[in-house]
Every structure is written in C-alpha cells, then in structure tokens.
Amino acid sequence: MDSPNHFLLMAVYAAIVAVFFATLTRRQRRDQIRLFLLIFFGLVGGGVALAWLMSLVPAGPPAPIP
Amino acid sequence: MPTDVDTQAEPQSALPLANPFLAAFLAWIIPGLGHGFLGRWRRAVLFFALVLASIAVGHQLDGQLPNRLGGPLLGTLGTLGSLGAGAVYLLLVFGMGYAGEPTAAGFDYGRAFLVTGGLMNLLLVLDAWDIAWGKELPAESPSEASASEDETSDDVVPAEATAES
Numbered sequence: 250m251d252s253p254n255h256f257l258l259m260a261v262y263a264a265i266v267a268v269f270f271a272t273l274t275r276r277q278r279r280d281q282i283r284l285f286l287l288i289f290f291g292l293v294g295g296g297v298a299l300a301w302l303m304s305l306v307p308a309g310p311p312a313p314i315p
Numbered sequence: 316m317p318t319d320v321d322t323q324a325e326p327q328s329a330l331p332l333a334n335p336f337l338a339a340f341l342a343w344i345i346p347g348l349g350h351g352f353l354g355r356w357r358r359a360v361l362f363f364a365l366v367l368a369s370i371a372v373g374h375q376l377d378g379q380l381p382n383r384l385g386g387p388l389l390g391t392l393g394t395l396g397s398l399g400a401g402a403v404y405l406l407l408v409f410g411m412g413y414a415g416e417p418t419a420a421g422f423d424y425g426r427a428f429l430v431t432g433g434l435m436n437l438l439l440v441l442d443a444w445d446i447a448w449g450k451e452l453p454a455e456s457p458s459e460a461s462a463s464e465d466e467t468s469d470d471v472v473p474a475e476a477t478a479e480s
Contacts, residue, residue, distance in 0.1 A: 253420055255424075258376075258421075258424050261372060262372075262427065262428065262431070265368055265372075268361075268365060269362070272358060272365075273438065273439075274452070275452075276452055276454045277454075
C-alpha cells in the first residue's frame with residue numbers, strides 16, 4: 250500500500266476496537282450499540298481534536314532520517 | 316459474620332464449567348476458539364473476524380511485527396502483545412518470515428494494527444478463562460442489573476435480623 254489514507258485507517262481502527270469491546274463487555278444489543286458509538290466517536294473525535302491542537306504548534310525543521 | 320446478603324452477592328463457583336486451561340489455550344492459539352469451545356459460537360466467529368481483520372490490515376500496510384524479546388522495553392512489550400495472536404503470530408513470524416517493511420509508508424500504522432490484534436486476543440483469553448470458571452457477564456445490562464438488585468434487596472433479610480425476630 251503506497252499512500253495510506255490516515256483518516257480512513259483511524260476510522261477502521263476505531264471501528265474494529267469499538268465492535269470488539271462492545272461485544273466483549275456488553276450483552277444487550279442496545280448497550281452494545283451505545284458503547285460502540287461511544288468508543289468509535291471517542292477515538293475518531295479525540296484523534297481529530299488532537300490533530301487540530303497539534304496544528305497550532307509551529308512546525309520545526311524536519312527530523313533527520315536515521 | 317457473613318449474612319445472606321454477603322453469600323448472595325458473590326456466588327462462589329468451586330468447580331469450573333469447563334477446563335479453564337484448555338479454554339484459555341484454545342482462545343490463545345486460534346482467536347475465538349476458546350469461546351467456541353465454551354459454546355459461544357456467535358461471539359467466537361465475530362472475535363475471530365475482528366482479530367484477523369486487525370492483523371490483515373496491519374499486514375497489508377507492511378507494518379512492523381515486533382519479534383524480539385529482551386531488547387528495548389517498548390519492543391519487548393510490543394512482542395509480548397503481538398504474541399497474543401497465537402498461531403497467527405507464529406505463522407507470520409516463523410512460517411512466512413514476516414517482520415514488516417521499514418520503508419513502507421504504513422510501517423508504523425501497521426504495527427498498531429498488528430499489536431492491537433494480539434492484545435485483543437489476550438483479552439479473549441482472559442474472558443474465556445472467566446467464562447470457564449462461571450464468571451460470565453450477566454445477560455442483562457448493568458443498569459437493569461442494579462435496578463433488579465435494588466428491587467430484591469428488600470426481600471433479602473440478613474440472618475441476624477431474622478434471628479432477632
């Protein structure tokens with residue numbers, strides 16, 4: 250895969266983790282959906298918020314390639 | 316002094332429902348197989364698909380698969396986490412000689428997926444262990460469970476109170 254789509258990968262990761270924990274820790278379908286939404290949007294929203302905060306920090310010189 | 320409330324709050328299961336060691340081993344070697352062994356086939360299939368999906372995405376990205384113990388702490392922890400994938404990890408490392416492609420754009424992203432797959436399977440091992448010991452989550456939701464406990468709490472009278480009456 251040449252150029253991974255960062256946001257898509259983050260969404261896929263969040264979806265896998267959210268389904269996993271919703272299934273593992275909840276038994277009722279309603280509770281599972283609620284926990285899935287909480288984890289999914291928590292991860293994606295948290296990632297976007299963190300990325301926005303980092304955009305406020307001025308970029309320095311590129312790191313040297315080891 | 317233990318009361319009826321105490322004894323009903325935490326039911327003790329002296330004997331496991333199934334061999335917990337076998338359930339944990341099966342859960343480790345093949346993701347979801349422990350739950351299948353315990354009769355939870357629907358969840359077993361879903362867990363198998365989730366763990367494999369995570370590892371497949373990591374592999375597709377040419378992500379790094381940690382495979383060294385005794386080196387830097389984070390590398391060792393990553394290896395232990397990845398080892399949680401059981402046979403899938405062994406197949407990747409020893410069967411296919413996979414370690415990831417450092418020049419790939421998804422080298423770091425893929426590592427997150429690969430290690431997460433192993434860590435999820437470790438949680439499945441613990442869950443299978445608990446189910447085998449009869450400590451499975453109740454079918455009702457936590458809120459409903461607490462509500463039903465509140466409703467029945469008045470019906471359970473401590474032994475001391477009944478003795479006094």
